[in-house]
Amino acid sequence: GAVVSQHPSRVICKSGTSVKIECRSLDFQATTMFWYRQFPKQSLMLMATSNEGSKATYEQGVEKDKFLINHASLTLSTLTVTSAHPEDSSFYICSSGPGEGSPLHFGNGTRLTVT
């Protein structure tokens, strides 16, 4: 079945630094990838839709300059949290699916802690 790999699983960084999270589709071509953020004991909130070869589409309230998304190939999308602050600490999850109506397959998530 479709597999999505996310890396790293956990990262701790200092305030003001940038962190890059990678999301790879291992056995299908992902023209679209979705980035979600999850706060403790809450649901997943869509941050942005990453489109291969074009600009990402951000949800209302998500700062595109803080959360940089690059989707340069059909198997890789990256999310870079720039100038991270403690309030950016969260669980970030990427997902994708092989076609319309298919379930999304999720990476295992990245736990970001900004100190």
Add this chain to the structure above:
Amino acid sequence: AQSVTQLGSHVSVSEGALVLLRCNYSSSVPPYLFWYVQYPNQGLQLLLKYTTGATLVKGINGFEAEFKKSETSFHLTKPSAHMSDAAEYFCAVRGYNNNDMRFGAGTRLTVKP
């Protein structure tokens, strides 16, 4: 916009008892519906999906869900709860044209021995 509502943020059952997690969708046309399970500090695992066809959908780990258009519901059930079923469950909806997936608020299932 399509959305799902999960009734009950926390459900507690005894081991061996029936599990019922409720989900209602809001959509002008039948959407694609899904149930996912999430264990602590992990991503989401697909339990089952409804796209078209049979309205009673069977998933992994003994779970099933029934799509009821008249009630706009997609409730998740399992006849007999197991301790390992304790987790967070999310109902989700996905539209056409490779749209993103929207999640309900989640229901935390606790299984008592």
